[in-house]
Amino acid sequence: MRYIGFALSLIVTISLGVALSLQFGSIPSLGKLLDPYHGFWQNAFSEDQLSEEEIEISGLSEAVTVTYDEDLIPHIYAQNEEDLYRAQGYITAKHRLWQMEFQTMAAAGRLSEIVGDIALDLDRMTRRKGLPHAAEQGVEFLEVNDPETFRLVRAYAAGVNQYIAELTDARLPIEYKILNYRPEEWSAYKSILLLKYMADMLVGDRDLEYTNLRKVLGEELLEKLFPLFPEENDPIIEAGKIWDFDPLQISIPDSIKYPEEDIFIKTMIQPEPGIGSNNWAVAGSKTQSGNPILANDPHLGLNLPSLWYAMQLTTPNHSVKGATLPGALGIISGFNENIAWGVTNATRDTRDWYSIQFRKEDRTEYLYNDQWIQSTFRIEEIKIKGQPDFVDTIVYTHHGPIVYDKNFRSERKDLNFALKWTAHLPSNEQKTFLLLNKGRNHEDYIEALNFYTSPAQNFVFASSSGDIALKVQGRFPLKWKGQGKFLMDGNDPNMEWREFIPNEHNAATLNPERGYVSSANQHPVDPSYPYFVFDNSFEHYRNRRLNNRLSVLTDIRIEDMMNLQFDNFNLHASEALPTMLNLVQEDSAFVKLDGIAKIINQLSTWDYHTNPNQEEATIFDLWWMYLNRSVWQDLIGLKQEVVLPNKYQTVQLLKSEPESNLFDIKSTTAIETAKYHLRVSFDSMLVQIENFKTDKGNIEWATYKNTTIQHLVPNFKSFSHAGVSTGGGAGILNATSGRHGASWRMVVELGKEPQAFGIYPGGQSGNPGSRFYDNFLQKWANGQYVNFKLRKKEDNQNILFSTLLKPIS
Secondary structure, X not given: OHHHHHXXXXXXXXXXXXXXXXXXXXXXXXXXXXXXXXXXXXXXXXXXXXXXXXXXXXXOOOOEEEEEEOOOOEEEEOOOHHHHHHHHHHHHHHHHHHHHHHHHHHXXXXXXXXXXXXXXXXXXXXXXXXXXXXXXXXXXXXXXXXXXXXXXHHHHHHHXXXXXXXXXXXXXXHHHHHHOOOOOOOOHHHHHHHHHHHHHHOXXXXXXXXXHHHHHHOHHHHHHHOOOOXXXXXXXXXXXXXXXXXXXXXXXXXOOOOOOOOOOOOOOOOOOXXXXXXXXXXXXXXXXXXXXXXXXXXXEEOEEOOOOEEEXXXXXXXXXXXXXXXXXXXXXXXXXXXXXXXXXXXXXXXXXXXXXXXXXXXXXXXEEOOEEEEOEEEEEEEEEOOEEEEEEEEEEOOOOEEEXXXXXXXXXXXXXXXXXXXXXXXXXXXXXXXXXXXXXXXXXXXXXXXXXXXXXXXXXXXXXOOOEEEEEEOOOEOOOOOOOOOOEEXXXXXXXXXXXXXXXXXXXXXXXXXXEEEEOOOOOOOOOXXXXXXXXXXXXXXXXXXXXXXXXXXXXXXXXXXXXXXXXXXXXXXXXXXXXXXXXXXXXXXXXXXXXXXXXXXXXXXXXXXXXXXXXXXXXXXXXXXXXXXXXXXXXXXXXXXXXXXXXXXXXXXXXXXXXXXXXXXXXXXXXXXXXXHHHHHHHHXXXXXXXXXXXXXXXXXXXXXXEEEEOOOOOHHHOXXXXXXXXXXXXXXXXXXXXXXXXXEEEEOOOOOEEEEEOOOOOOOOOOOOOOOOOHHHHHHOOXXXXXXXXXXXXXXXXXXXXXXXXX
């Protein structure tokens, strides 16, 4: 039945693929797709149908054994690192080749080559942000400064290319057949590009939106609505931490003059508000076993194939297991015999924007420090499927590439905004993970992080010797207070990044007295930290819920940490809803209207959990959505793009200043207060509830939020899963919303032998015809895990099949 369903769904997908590419002549004929020897029928298989294999691999020095467990997780046993990573490249390509290439083509600004001009704007933006250029510099840096890592990256690429070379038309992944193209050779450049892609995925900035807000609101009101620290700041590094270093000094310039202008451009997509990641570690003093336990669940877009690919990598010197990024070497979030580590996004402001003044229309010179400086040009030829190439000229300044100009997203001929970003700097993030994979203690962990630049991450750590630690790591510019919050004058040297905060000054903690370390994308520090720290998207709810639970839990077991990753309590609702109900119930006539009392009573008795079958979570979410729109409608209605005050600040305003003139709508003659907005948003919510019931049949939380695990090509809906029944939501520890959530969950207890469990929403195979394409999905939705214990080479329990990779004789 599975194969029949696969065949039927494929027919739908083919038509969607045609629509997506918009190039009817470039789609293969149905005859080719239906060819029983080469067409899609050849993709209707599961890997457990394969027999034991022996494969000759060019470049291997010794044989490598690969055993697959019952979940298709490969365990690679090699005698040295070069063979290990060559084998990792081969095995990863065998199961995830199309995904690897599709993601790196996205990172290179090359999607138009395979889907047509629908992706042209995205490709132009990617190239104007400088991702391909940064990756090219990264390869050069690696080759010169770390030839050993470069040798391993090239071995990985060789393994991928070995698989591509032996790939028949019959076994070509189905996406290649539908979109009618073939894989090209892998390279070290593509692996570095993938890490730059992750940097882009996890960074945001609102400099241009804040520039608009500053002009609309003024400095005083802007500071009130967007304070540097919230009233309840529960930072990553425990409050009151004593900083045992002498900080570098930097002072605010005597006069700061920002460009004064309304910015009417379509700014780039920002990370989803309220979505992030969690990680933590608890000391043995708080656990039942006396061993530390570490947990990590990075929250990203929910896609198929999954962003992650589980794997064990073993040499005689180390054995490591966890989640890999297909295309990159080693384990990204995982554990070995001695340590475990995990990552969350540090959400630090590492991108700044500069307004550039050119001397002439040819833009060969720009003004800096009142002198004309030579600019450089990079010509980008973007191939478009079925159409002529598109040529884009990108101007580079010493600040960085010009992203917005007269040729891109701006109608003004004099507008030129350059992007400065730490991801443009030469770096060696790959080495960080290679060193972590074989690390033995806290000193090894710190040494590994010294190579890490971008994106800024919170690295949590635990060891079998009992240490727990957390460090906020990245290459952070040394900024004066407020620098980088707004668009800056590219001519003014005072706006420059002058130095970087030393790695040893980055916020970190080791074995704090409270017995745990944690991060959930909140502020990294309290105000005592001696450097300026800024971002526009720090979390205010998940972190406080997490720290509250960790502070009271004792005799902690692995199961407790699993339950905490799946915690569905909505702290935002628990703090906002009582005030909302109190204010709306002051209008006694309104409360007596038909249907109002029932809803109010339902919300009043809610336990603030967001389980799949609860209705209250839906009712509150709709009410808050309409309330937020109503309160900030003057800002939403601006022609310029702006950012709205976050949930936390809006709740504080409702609680402490319900009569504030901030609630007054400028376009009316009446004077509105918080009560007005609560009333009209309640009405809107009631209407929407009835509409939703009519459309969907119920208003249960899972139905309403419609969690969807989407294929990387959005229109390939038959290869996606919609309506996954699971709880949680944005701003909740189980941060599973409609399209985002826990992309990987891992819990590890460190002892004589590590006990580890993991899960992600998908499966090991990239082939939609395989039963391993989505076999983890239901377990993930239910909060279940797969045993991730380290396996010995001689362990034959629950082996699906084995592969022997041999040197060419």
